[in-house]
Amino acid sequence: xxxxxxxxxxxxxxxxxxxxxxxxxxxxxxxxxxxxxxxxxxxxxxxxxxxxxxxxxxxxxxxxxxxxxxxxxxxxxxxxxxxxxxxxxxxxxxxxxxxxxxxxxxxxxxxxxxxxxxxxxxxxxxxxxxxxxxxxxxxxxxxxxxxxxxxxxxxxxxxxxxxxxxxxxxxxxxxxxxxxxxxxxxxxxxxxxxxxxxxxxxxxxxxxxxxxxxxxxxxxxxxxxxxxxxxxxxxxxxxxxxxxxxxxxxxxxxxxxxxxxxxxxxxxxxxxxxxxxxxxxxxxxxxxxxxxxxxxxxxxxxxxxxxxxxxxxxxxxxxxxxxxxxxxxxxxxxxxxxxxxxxxxxxxxxxxxxxxxxxxxxxxxxxxxxxxxxxxxxxxxxxxxxxxxxxxxxxxxxxxxxxxxxxxxxxxxxxxxxxxxxxxxxxxxxxxxxxxxxxxxxxxxxxxxxxxxxxxxxxxxxxxxxxxxxxxxxxxxxxxxxxxxxxxxxxxxxxxxxxxxxxxxxxxxxxxxxxxxxxxxxxxxxxxxxxxxxxxxxxxxxxxxxxxxxxxxxxxxxxxxxxxxxxxxxxxxxxxxxxxxxxxxxxxxxxxxxxxxxxxxxxxxxxxxxxxxxxxxxxxxxxxxxxxxxxxxxxxxxxxxxxxxxxxxxxxxxxxxxxxxxxxxxxxxxxxxxxxxxxx
Amino acid sequence: xxxxxxxxxxxxxxxxxxxxxxxxxxxxxxxxxxxxxxxxxxxxxxxxxxxxxxxxxx
Numbered sequence: 001x002x003x004x005x006x007x008x009x010x011x012x013x014x015x016x017x018x019x020x021x022x023x024x025x026x027x028x029x030x031x032x033x034x035x036x037x038x039x040x041x042x043x044x045x046x047x048x049x050x051x052x053x054x055x056x057x058x059x060x061x062x063x064x065x066x067x068x069x070x071x072x073x074x075x076x077x078x079x080x081x082x083x084x085x086x087x088x089x090x091x092x093x094x095x096x097x098x099x100x101x102x103x104x105x106x107x108x109x110x111x112x113x114x115x116x117x118x119x120x121x122x123x124x125x126x127x128x129x130x131x132x133x134x135x136x137x138x139x140x141x142x143x144x145x146x147x148x149x150x151x152x153x154x155x156x157x158x159x160x161x162x163x164x165x166x167x168x169x170x171x172x173x174x175x176x177x178x179x180x181x182x183x184x185x186x187x188x189x190x191x192x193x194x195x196x197x198x199x200x201x202x203x204x205x206x207x208x209x210x211x212x213x214x215x216x217x218x219x220x221x222x223x224x225x226x227x228x229x230x231x232x233x234x235x236x237x238x239x240x241x242x243x244x245x246x247x248x249x250x251x252x253x254x255x256x257x258x259x260x261x262x263x264x265x266x267x268x269x270x271x272x273x274x275x276x277x278x279x280x281x282x283x284x285x286x287x288x289x290x291x292x293x294x295x296x297x298x299x300x301x302x303x304x305x306x307x308x309x310x311x312x313x314x315x316x317x318x319x320x321x322x323x324x325x326x327x328x329x330x331x332x333x334x335x336x337x338x339x340x341x342x343x344x345x346x347x348x349x350x351x352x353x354x355x356x357x358x359x360x361x362x363x364x365x366x367x368x369x370x371x372x373x374x375x376x377x378x379x380x381x382x383x384x385x386x387x388x389x390x391x392x393x394x395x396x397x398x399x400x401x402x403x404x405x406x407x408x409x410x411x412x413x414x415x416x417x418x419x420x421x422x423x424x425x426x427x428x429x430x431x432x433x434x435x436x437x438x439x440x441x442x443x444x445x446x447x448x449x450x451x452x453x454x455x456x457x458x459x460x461x462x463x464x465x466x467x468x469x470x471x472x473x474x475x476x477x478x479x480x481x482x483x484x485x486x487x488x489x490x491x492x493x494x495x496x497x498x499x500x501x502x503x504x505x506x507x508x509x510x511x512x513x514x515x516x517x518x519x520x521x522x523x524x525x526x527x528x529x530x531x532x533x534x535x536x537x538x539x540x541x542x543x544x545x546x547x548x549x550x551x552x553x554x555x556x557x558x559x560x561x562x563x564x565x566x567x568x569x570x571x572x573x574x575x576x577x578x579x580x581x582x583x584x585x586x587x588x589x590x591x592x593x594x595x596x597x598x599x600x601x602x603x604x605x606x607x608x609x610x611x612x613x614x615x616x617x618x619x620x621x622x623x624x625x626x627x628x629x630x631x632x633x634x635x636x637x638x639x640x641x642x643x644x645x646x647x648x649x650x651x652x653x654x655x656x657x658x659x660x661x662x663x664x665x666x667x668x669x670x671x672x673x674x675x676x677x678x679x680x
Numbered sequence: 681x682x683x684x685x686x687x688x689x690x691x692x693x694x695x696x697x698x699x700x701x702x703x704x705x706x707x708x709x710x711x712x713x714x715x716x717x718x719x720x721x722x723x724x725x726x727x728x729x730x731x732x733x734x735x736x737x738x
Contacts (some may be wrong), residue, residue, distance in 0.1 A: 077706045078730070083697065090694035214707075215720030218699040273724040281699055287697075508728070 008052065017043025024117055028309060034380045035302040037117055041376045045369045048125035049368075053133060053365040055137070060573045061137050063357045068673040070143045071353055080144070080352045082675070085359040092350045093367040094284050096132075096342050097291065099478050100335030101375040103181060103441035106448075107543060108332045109382040109390065110320040112310040113327045123330075123337025124372035127580035131554060133364035134561045134577060135343045139351035140360060141667040147347045147557055151645070153666050154563045158648050162641040163556050164492075170341065170549040171489045171637060172520070176527030177542045178478045183256045183532055184440035184539075185471050190249035191431050192471045193256070194239035197249070198232035199282070199476055200263070206278035221278070222285040229282065229476075233468050240431060253382060253532040261480070261525040267483030267515040268490050276483050283477035290473045294377050297452050304381040307390065312414065319395035321441070321540045322602035327591040331547030336375020338580065340553025342368065355675060381448030388418025389426060389435075393444045397437045397536030407436050427429050431464030439537040442478075446470035489520045530627045533620065536602070541631055544595055548635060551588045552642045555581060559649040566653050567663045585646065592639045596632045605632035 001553045020040035023032065073232040074080040083091075139145055145153070148167065152160025186193045206225045214220060239245045251259070267275050316324035321332065335341070346364060354360055382390060391411045391588060392400075400407040404420040411418050427435045435443065450466035458465070491507060493516045498505015504512045531538025558581035565574045598604030601611035609628040612621055655661030696702040707723045708715055 077710045078703075084693060086690045086692060087694045087697045091697050094698050211720060212717055215715050215717055216701060216704040216723075218701050218704075219695055222699060271724070272728060273721075277700075284698060545687075583732075654720070 010047070012019065013043050013046050021118075021121075024114060024309070029358070031304045031306050032306055033302055034298055034384070037113070037305075037376055037380055038299060039371055040117070040300075041121060041394065043127055044121045044349060045348065045373070047442050048129065049365060049369060051127065052125060053361050056130065056133065056365075056576055057358070057361050060570050060576060061134065063137070063360065065356050066355055066673055067360045068671040068675075069140050069354050069357060070351065070668070071355055072673060072675060073668075073671055074143065074352075079349075081492050082355045083353040085362055088350060088353045088355075088359065088363050089367055091353065092345065092363050093370050094288065095345045095349070096335075096339075096367060096371050097374060097483055098285065098335065099178060099181065099442070099474055100339060100341075102378045102445055102474065104333040104543075104547070105336055105378040106370070106382040106392065106441040106445045106658040107320050107394070107539070108315050108329050109307055109379060110311065110318040110394065111325050111329055112308050112314070113305055113379055113383045115314070116333055117376065119330055119333055120336045120372055120375045120379070123333070124375075127303075127554075128336075128338035128342070128372065129368040130576060130580060131338055131557055132342045132346045132368040133360060134565075135557055136346040136351055136354070136364035137357065137360040138561065138564050139347040140354050140357060143668050144351040145347065147343050147560065150347065150564075151556060151560050154560055154567070155645060155652065156647050159556070159560070159645050162645045163553070165641060166340075166549065166553045166556060166638065167344065168489060168492055170501070170546070171485050171492075172523045172554055173527060173542065173546045173549050173634075174341075175482055175489075175524035176531065177479055177486045177546045179257070179260050179264075179524065179528045179538075180531040180538050180542060181440040181442050182260060182475050182478050182482075183253050183528070184438055184537075185442040185446070185475055186251070186256055187253045187438075188250055188434070189240075189283065189432055189471075191236040191240040191244040191468050192475070193249040193251055195229075195232045195236040195468055195472045196475045196479070197228060198235065199472070199479075200275070202228045202232065203275055203279040203282060206282065207274040210278065211273055218281050222281045222677045225278070225282045226285055226289075228471065229286065230469075233465060233472055236468055237431060237464065254529075257525070257528050257532045260479075261521055261528070263479070264482050264486045264524070265517055265521045267523070268486045269513050274485075276487065279476075280480050280484065283480040286473050287477050290470075291374055291377075292450060294381070294452070295373070297456065298377055299378055301452060301455050303380070303452055303455070305380065306386050307383040308387070311387070316600075316603070319391060319399040321543060321599075322600065323544070323591075323594060327587040327594070328544065330587040331544055331551055331591045332549055333375065334550045334554075336378070338551070338554050339585070340550050340555070340557055342371075343554065343557035356673065365413060369542040377418045378445060381445050381452060384448050384451055385444065386414065386416075386418070386422075388416040389423070389447070391416055392418055392423050392446055393435050393438045394441070394639040395437065396439050396535070396540070398537065400437070404434075429460060430467035432467075437537070440538050441539075442474045446474065486517065486520055486524070488518045493520060499618055533624075534627075540602070541605070541628075544591060545631060545635060548588055548591055548595065549638055551584050552638050555584045555588060555642050556645050558584065559645050563649055563652055564665070566656055567665050568677045569663065571657060588642070589639060592635050595635050605629065605635070620635060 016039060020036050023036050024040055071080050071082045075082060107117050108262060142150060148160055148163040151163040186196060202225050206221045209221050239249055314325050388411050392407055400410040408418050408420050424437055427433060430447060446467050449470040450463050453466045454460055454463040494505055494507055494512055503509050506512060527542060531542045558577050561577040562574050562581060565577060594603050596605055599607050601608040605628040608623045612625050656663045704723050708719060713719050
């Protein structure tokens with residue numbers, strides 16, 4: 001294609017993108033079509049990748065195709081391995097895509113579709129993709145070092161310690177919040193509970209099949225497992241209609257919480273091949289397939305969005321979670337825009353597989369764009385619901401009332417008309433007894449997804465099957481995060497304990513396994529229990545706490561990236577990581593201040609503790625007060641730790657820029673690649 | 681057609697990598713042993729010893 005045609009083509013992409021964003025931003029009144037969001041996202045990603053990532057690659061990082069990567073220099077057939085870039089792309093995407101980009105955007109839809117969409121697009125192109133890309137490249141240039149190791153090396157011991165502590169804190173809060181999402185999705189739902197319960201024996205069967213019958217045939221057994229899961233969904237319908245079986249699988253939140261804690265403990269202490277690995281394979285198989293199916297469904301069916309661009313809850317009085325758009329929309333949506341957790345993966349397995357430096361662009365920047373597209377799909381799935389239905393599902397009883405009549409009256413009074421009969425009909429259509437107060441985002445996403453799929457595949461008659469397929473899909477990979485995360489945290493704690501008493505550091509010593517597993521399950525189990533018992537639904541407290549912790553980790557990652565860029569004598573371009581860093585500091589510090597000190601009991605932890613202390617005293621009041629104070633303390637500790645990293649980083653930047661400190665780049669020495677010769 | 685075949689090959693390779701089939705094949709090549717239940721057990725023992733369970737994001 002000649003230069004003029006290229007310019008014309010990219011000018012057309014820019015014009016279409018600008019028009020689509022314009023329609024999304026300006027259009028009010030009539031519902032808009034989901035294709036506007038798809039068009040805006042496609043054009044933004046295309047422009048971001050073609051121009052912004054190329055600028056970063058050429059001007060700042062100076063990607064060198066002739067420089068041997070650790071995959072080539074340290075190739076050992078295990079961790080370090082030269083791998084095709086598309087294979088690494090798929091591997092990396094499978095690792096970063098979790099429930100975050102599905103749940104966060106669904107919760108943020110309480111503000112309308114506009115704030116979430118704009119943040120997902122701008123956040124991904126200018127922050128999230130940049131973070132994943134630069135951290136991946138810097139890890140590649142440092143022999144695949146982890147974020148905590150790079151933080152220690154580039155910023156100092158404080159940076160390393162804070163990164164380590166932030167990872168453990170995030171894991172504990174993350175595991176609690178995802179467990180709470182599962183509890184809320186399965187509560188009083190015999191169909192969903194039966195289906196998810198069946199995935200445990202299915203995973204065990206897969207593990208034994210792989211170990212005894214067909215060693216290593218993972219794709220084969222995953223297909224088999226998937227068929228069994230589909231049978232379990234079908235069987236769930238039978239379970240729900242059979243009163244005796246339904247009674248067994250109709251569980252309250254507290255019972256589900258205990259069962260999930262027991263599951264997390266079992267998964268942490270059992271051999272990986274028996275439960276954790278087969279479940280991971282099964283959930284990855286279902287996850288990749290469902291995301292692809294949802295993308296096709298949205299493009300082919302291009303549903304209408306019924307949620308307005310902006311709702312009245314922009315003022316901070318939202319029922320799903322309290323707080324204004326700034327800063328709360330930006331901590332609620334993390335994974336679809338920028339997520340600190342991604343920096344752990346960009347500095348984990350992925351840098352050890354990269355064949356050439358130039359491939360970090362498609363793997364780091366490109367995978368995050370795909371993740372961001374998943375978030376856009378989640379926004380669409382939530383917005384195809386009538387707003388009244390969305391709020392009836394996502395609002396806790398503590399806000400809208402305990403009865404169907406009270407809830408529908410409250411939601412209708414907000415300007416989103418809904419009747420108890422509408423909700424009953426919808427619950428019946430999806431095979432549930434009720435859809436009121438199903439907080440956490442997952443049930444609303446499942447109803448939206450079932451709505452989209454049932455328009456083409458099977459119609460209303462199979463909506464219940466689609467709903468439970470969606471719930472199974474979410475719960476399956478949430479439980480995978482739960483067991484993998486518990487194990488990761490267990491290893492980190494064992495590593496730390498090993499410095500105090502050596503045998504505790506041995507990961508195969510059973511007393512140590514049992515002790516550290518119990519500790520980590522008790523930690524996230526405590527927050528889960530707190531969420532289940534919370535009269536405001538738990539998500540109101542825990543999701544912001546998780547969002548703050550996750551974005552604070554992104555702050556640490558961007559501090560590391562900015563420090564390295566300045567050390568590389570590219571200070572004039574440091575704004576590329578400095579701008580998202582400053583934005584995240586503004587967002588997380590403001591959100592933390594509100595969560596700790598805001599005078600509204602629905603927002604501030606301390607205000608809620610004071611309100612509880614001044615109100616009627618019941619048996620649980622003292623515990624609720626303690627929990628709120630604990631949440632305030634955890635938030636404060638995280639903020640103080642990250643402030644220390646910021647101060648330490650700023651001290652380094654000033655030292656280097658004023659010439660008081662040497663600018664030493666701690667990269668592995670340059671080695672000429674042999675891959676260039678082999679490929680001509 | 682060749683492009684389609686290449687895309688299919690990459691897709692299969694990606695799935696084999698994601699689902700650890702490629703890692704197991706490399707293990708067998710490295711250890712010079714045929715696939716068997718005991719080889720698969722050794723493969724997992726080695727992975728466990730590496731203390732690096734696959735990180736999964738939120």
